[in-house]
Amino acid sequence: MDLVPVLSRWAHIASMAFLTGGALFAHLAYLPALDKLPEAEQTKLGDRVADSLRSWIFIAVALLILSGLYNFLNKPMYPPGYHAWFGVKMLAALHIVAVSILLGKTGVPHAKRKRWVAGISLSAILVIGLSAVLRAI
Numbered sequence: 001m002d003l004v005p006v007l008s009r010w011a012h013i014a015s016m017a018f019l020t021g022g023a024l025f026a027h028l029a030y031l032p033a034l035d036k037l038p039e040a041e042q043t044k045l046g047d048r049v050a051d052s053l054r055s056w057i058f059i060a061v062a063l064l065i066l067s068g069l070y071n072f073l074n075k076p077m078y079p080p081g082y083h084a085w086f087g088v089k090m091l092a093a094l095h096i097v098a099v100s101i102l103l104g105k106t107g108v109p110h111a112k113r114k115r116w117v118a119g120i121s122l123s124a125i126l127v128i129g130l131s132a133v134l135r136a137i
């Protein structure tokens with residue numbers, strides 16, 4: 001068994017699960033729970049969570065891009081239409097990566113965090129769907 005492709009696929013699935021699962025959890029459970037707190041508490045707790053997550057976000061983004069590039073450059077052949085689907089995936093993936101890095105910042109108002117997280121939750125569902133298409137074509 002060639003270990004590198006297996007490690008790359010593992011790194012890709014683990015890092016994307018962390019970023020997309022984290023966004024969906026924040027969108028569906030964590031941020032709605034904060035709605036009930038006074039505004040000052042919302043930002044304070046949001047900042048504490050951002051402080052704990054920041055380095056993990058950078059690790060996940062680095063692993064995701066490195067493993068994604070490896071997956072792409074080591075693909076034996078590109079079926080017709082592959083690059084078009086891959087291009088759309090990259091646009092949504094860029095959105096997820098950029099906003100995930102922004103979510104590691106402190107001082108972001110709760111309402112803005114909610115909007116950002118809602119946006120990347122949608123992109124996450126789209127990217128995973130596109131990735132399934134990329135594997136199937």
Ligand code: HEM
Nearest residue numbers: 009016020064065068069071072093096127128131134135
């Ligand atoms: C948040 C962003 C991303 C998500 C959620 C995501 C998700 C996925 C998933 C679920 C797969 C299928 C895994 C499998 O069954 O092996 C996959 C495969 C792949 N991903 Fe990503 N990915 C993301 C970003 C990227 C990036 C940035 C790149 C390139 C730089 C990339 C390149 C690839 C490639 C080449 C494959 C293999 C597809 C194939 O079989 O042809 N991905 N990705």
